[in-house]
Amino acid sequence: MNLVWLIPLLPLLGFTIIGLFPKYLNKSLVGIIGSGSVLGSFILVLTLLFPFLTGSAESQVYKLFDWVTTGSLDISFSFLIDPLSVWMMTIITGVGFLIHVYSISYMHEDEGFKRYFAYLNLFIFSMLLLVMGSNYLIMFAGWEGVGLCSYLLIGFWFKNTAYNNAAKKAFIMNRIGDLGFLLGMLFLLFQFNSLDFQHIFSAAPSAFTENSWIIITITLLLFVGATGKSAQIPLYTWLPDAMAGPTPVSALIHAATMVTAGIYMVVRSNILYSLAPFTMEIIAIIGLVTALFAATIALVQNDIKKVLAYSTVSQLGYMVFALGMGAYQIAIFHVTTHAFFKALLFLGSGSVIHAMSHEQDIRKMGGLKKYMPVTYYTFLIGTLAIAGIPPLAGFFSKDQILANAWAHSPLFWILGTAGALMTAFYMFRLLFLTFHGEFRGTAEQKSHLHESPALMTVPLIILAVLSITGGWIGIPEVLHGNNFVVSFLAPVITAPSVPHEVAHSTEYVLMAISTLAVIGAIAVAFVLFVKKSNVPSSDEKGYTPVHKLLYHKYYIDEIYNALFVKPTSWLSGVIYKLFEIKVLDAFVNSWGKGVKQGSSGLRLSQNGSISYYIFAMVLGMIVLLFLSRNSEFISTLF
Amino acid sequence: MENILQHFSGSLNNYIILCSILFAIGVMGVLIRRNIIIIFMSIELMLNSINLLMVAFSMHHGDPSGQVFVFFVMAVAAAEITVGLALLVMIYRNTGSVSIDALKNLKW
Numbered sequence: 165m166n167l168v169w170l171i172p173l174l175p176l177l178g179f180t181i182i183g184l185f186p187k188y189l190n191k192s193l194v195g196i197i198g199s200g201s202v203l204g205s206f207i208l209v210l211t212l213l214f215p216f217l218t219g220s221a222e223s224q225v226y227k228l229f230d231w232v233t234t235g236s237l238d239i240s241f242s243f244l245i246d247p248l249s250v251w252m253m254t255i256i257t258g259v260g261f262l263i264h265v266y267s268i269s270y271m272h273e274d275e276g277f278k279r280y281f282a283y284l285n286l287f288i289f290s291m292l293l294l295v296m297g298s299n300y301l302i303m304f305a306g307w308e309g310v311g312l313c314s315y316l317l318i319g320f321w322f323k324n325t326a327y328n329n330a331a332k333k334a335f336i337m338n339r340i341g342d343l344g345f346l347l348g349m350l351f352l353l354f355q356f357n358s359l360d361f362q363h364i365f366s367a368a369p370s371a372f373t374e375n376s377w378i379i380i381t382i383t384l385l386l387f388v389g390a391t392g393k394s395a396q397i398p399l400y401t402w403l404p405d406a407m408a409g410p411t412p413v414s415a416l417i418h419a420a421t422m423v424t425a426g427i428y429m430v431v432r433s434n435i436l437y438s439l440a441p442f443t444m445e446i447i448a449i450i451g452l453v454t455a456l457f458a459a460t461i462a463l464v465q466n467d468i469k470k471v472l473a474y475s476t477v478s479q480l481g482y483m484v485f486a487l488g489m490g491a492y493q494i495a496i497f498h499v500t501t502h503a504f505f506k507a508l509l510f511l512g513s514g515s516v517i518h519a520m521s522h523e524q525d526i527r528k529m530g531g532l533k534k535y536m537p538v539t540y541y542t543f544l545i546g547t548l549a550i551a552g553i554p555p556l557a558g559f560f561s562k563d564q565i566l567a568n569a570w571a572h573s574p575l576f577w578i579l580g581t582a583g584a585l586m587t588a589f590y591m592f593r594l595l596f597l598t599f600h601g602e603f604r605g606t607a608e609q610k611s612h613l614h615e616s617p618a619l620m621t622v623p624l625i626i627l628a629v630l631s632i633t634g635g636w637i638g639i640p641e642v643l644h645g646n647n648f649v650v651s652f653l654a655p656v657i658t659a660p661s662v663p664h665e666v667a668h669s670t671e672y673v674l675m676a677i678s679t680l681a682v683i684g685a686i687a688v689a690f691v692l693f694v695k696k697s698n699v700p701s702s703d704e705k706g707y708t709p710v711h712k713l714l715y716h717k718y719y720i721d722e723i724y725n726a727l728f729v730k731p732t733s734w735l736s737g738v739i740y741k742l743f744e745i746k747v748l749d750a751f752v753n754s755w756g757k758g759v760k761q762g763s764s765g766l767r768l769s770q771n772g773s774i775s776y777y778i779f780a781m782v783l784g785m786i787v788l789l790f791l792s793r794n795s796e797f798i799s800t801l802f
Numbered sequence: 803m804e805n806i807l808q809h810f811s812g813s814l815n816n817y818i819i820l821c822s823i824l825f826a827i828g829v830m831g832v833l834i835r836r837n838i839i840i841i842f843m844s845i846e847l848m849l850n851s852i853n854l855l856m857v858a859f860s861m862h863h864g865d866p867s868g869q870v871f872v873f874f875v876m877a878v879a880a881a882e883i884t885v886g887l888a889l890l891v892m893i894y895r896n897t898g899s900v901s902i903d904a905l906k907n908l909k910w
Binding site for chain 1: 829832833836902903905906907908909910
């Protein structure tokens, strides 16, 4: 299929055209080009997907050109089309297209509309490069590209310094992760003299013994990269701050696609990870801790987007947790369902923010469901999905993660279920405070409340349908399903270890317990926020110490500031005073000073008297005449 | 002609000494005098002393190239003095004096 190169090319063309010629294109044309390029890629991806669905396609590498050829190193620019990459491409272009369409309406009055679509197209291009690459170098190029687009889009409203700081924070934290990724790549390069996936993965089992220090180092370093990109502890603090960007950006980049790049990378390298069970334990623990940690913070946040941001960090923790237990296909399944319902929730919150004249504090909302029914019902579907109520999407993916947790250790299951309870609680808290009860905003805001236009509500409806039906591709056998997603992605997983099996009866019990517990959490939220109308206070009075700790996000940002930011600033100040000024500046300035001093001495010989000049000339001639007696060179002058 | 040649087949020293003295007087004139016209005259004196020396050597060696070269020198001297006098007129018009100290502003 030699149209594969067209798939990333269309968004790149969209970026180039919109970026270079914004003056010649009006807003609707920009919206059409931007969304159309992604739609074109989506259609092409579907033509690749169907052969894989029917089982009539093989994984294939499409080489475009030789990229790096030096010595014995040969890295080609080629795409690997196999079930995993096609799956990710479908999500990226499909959900990406819906968000592009939504953005046409959401960003309509913004003066940076055209720049926005250019960046968004560039992002789709980079993300496609990331998942389509057939070697680590192309993946890294896409990795950096999405980091760049994330920076550009978070700081989209660049006149606000706080937003710019958030963008810088995201980029710098990503770069810290990238250092780990790069070091892991270098180790792989040394070991295999190649970065090609097929080469490395086929040679890996014989090259590494299980749990040797080299494979542990490589997998840990690669995972550090994933921590940065997928917002795990300790590199997660950029994601809540990234809510400074426009809401569709939060939906696309920080919920559905970019943050899943780390998950994709680990799944792609699954053979390496399965050779390092020690790293897998660490990954599982980090994922689980992140899931719980972020869920606790989300319990008390009052900004609609911050709740969703911490929810994203928490759900990413679940995905990483699944990876750590070797359930790679389940992690990708959760990526998929999460993309649907989290994008839906973010777009729904964008609809709310739009209607509330850019108010984001849920304490000032309330009772919106009668003003925006479509938004309310789709948001409700998204909330039910993320809480894990069957038969919606989140239930199947989360349940399989929890089943794997039980097989691993009952403690993991308990903690995982606790996280699911908190998820259900804070999401329904968000829903109830935003849409139920009485409106608590100003009269000015109330007069503007309206349902969003069709370009915004239709993507919401589509995503709601996907949130309901999306889980049905992964119904486990215990519920008489064929677990399509696991079998579809099985060719990619060459790991020797198999996800843990749980007895059917145990799994029924686990499912029942977790579902009942979730319903219980929803009931508690209902009582607290609908029956008793417990709106959080508008300042921090009456907050218990625990509440304060959670509200201030465990003061992690302040801790990082004290531990890393201040010492670095101090060090750079010291170097500036000691080295920059005293050594470098002095050296450079000394040249100028020397010339100045020399010239101020020499210019005194120009005294303007012609007699003096003639005398100097005669004197010079006499000197030369004497010297020419001994030197042939000077005598040639005469 | 033979008388002159016989006369010349003797020593050349007197002519060299004469030309050196004339040249030295010319150089001193250029260095010491303040009137630009006098400086031009001294330059001409230097040139003419060289002409004389060239003719003397030419007669001594019997080679006419020296005398031919004198013609070149005279032509160059004429051209040079033309330009020099034009400059002098302009200096006089701008500064009202023909002293060599008239123009001394282009200094540090």
